[in-house]
Amino acid sequence: MPRLSRLAGLLPIVALVAAWQLAVSLQLYPPVLLPAPAKVADSFVRWGPTILANAGASVLRVVIGVGLAFAVAVPAGLLIGRYPALDRLTDWSIQAFRSVPPISLIPLAMLFFGIGDTPAIVLIFLSALWPLLLNTIFGVRGIERTLLKVARAARASEALVLRDIILPAALPAIFTGLRLAIGGGWLTVVTAEMIAVKSGLGYMILNAQMTFRTELIFAGIIVIGAIGLVADQSVSRLRARVCRWQEGLLAERE
Template identity: 45%
Template sequence: MIRNGDERLETLLKVSAPVAVLAIWQAVSGLGLINPVLLPPPSQVFSVFVEMPGEILKHALTSLYRVAVGYSIAAVAGVSLGVLMGTYRTAHAAMDLLIEIIRPIPPIAWIPLAIVWFGIGDPSAFFIIFVGSFFPILINTISGIRSVDRIYVEAALNLGADDTALIRHVLVPGALPNIFTGLRVGLGVGWMCVVAAEMIAAKSGLGYMIIEAQRILATDQVIAGMITIGLLGLVMDRGFRYLERRALVWR
């Protein structure tokens, strides 16, 4: 049990690191130790949020939309195939080699093919996000299904459960902790993938905003875009953790 004093200390420690980074950053910039074109001071970066909030919001919403679509497809496909491969040995034997060949390929390596197949725009970004999110979800789902205690499986079979009932009432509930882990990791990877995809295969989004700012040496806009990406990633991760705690309240 965490005491109130411990909670305050923990909160202080969480806040201290970002504050220290900002202080050092401001000091380095203020003393002129680094060219402001290379590393603008925090005040200049934060002014970007004041001067162009509409532009940042537009690109952020575009990136979030792409992640929502690509990640949703990956979640459905990854969990479904993971349950199938975790439950049936024949399905695992048929798919495992192919998956293990494709899985190590970085999502960014798919960008040239995505552009050839889908062109510049949303479909390419959807595909890259799907590729990045799919495999963490799939692997964790398979692991979760296979880690369910055999006692529960045998008990369900002895009670006359068919395959559908076994999956719905025993395997999937027992694998939920692993499935949620895969979904959370997949969301983080998908968020990183959308930024990379937008730098090359899109004309909007936070990744596009950053690469365009870099071309005109607007490093304050580059860093503002990076901060936006980090903050949105933090919000999504914390939100997913909250949903996980609500869904797995029995843990």
């Protein structure tokens, strides 16, 4: 029963909600700090449109930021992985820049781009760029040597090699990069929205704190977690679909 055993993944969450309800019933904290699960559930109804609008704003920023990062990092990574000269040129810079947490760039982003979508998208772009770039490069480097020999013996053009060999060989690693990029982008967007933007889930949570609507803070956190889970699962499924050829390969090598 594979479907039933998947549902086991819900058990920790159910246990957490039960513990939460217990804490509320025992009145460990005043209800204004720790609202009951039922009250939070109710806030989904009451604040539904607000939550939806803010979640939409956050998701859109991540989609744009990660999309731009993908468009830059994947072609760049394929070339850097393919040509050692480009690798020597860029290696130190990549290692240096990727060590800078995107959050630490919020002040600069606000100075340059003000308050709004632009600084948030720039920060998401930067947090998604490095995992995508590094994983793409890694994927290209891992290609089986014989495959490149086959291409060379067939006198394949460089364009054909990049498109039909290097790119598909790197795809599994690119998907790993995409998962990390979306995860990183999602963390960044919530943080950025607490400081540099006037919409989105991060802004909504901060606003709820200032107006003392604790249940909305909880609702926001739950939505953030749920969207993160859905995004990760979607990428994971897409990867299994696109890289079907690899699943068998992995099983075989065990």
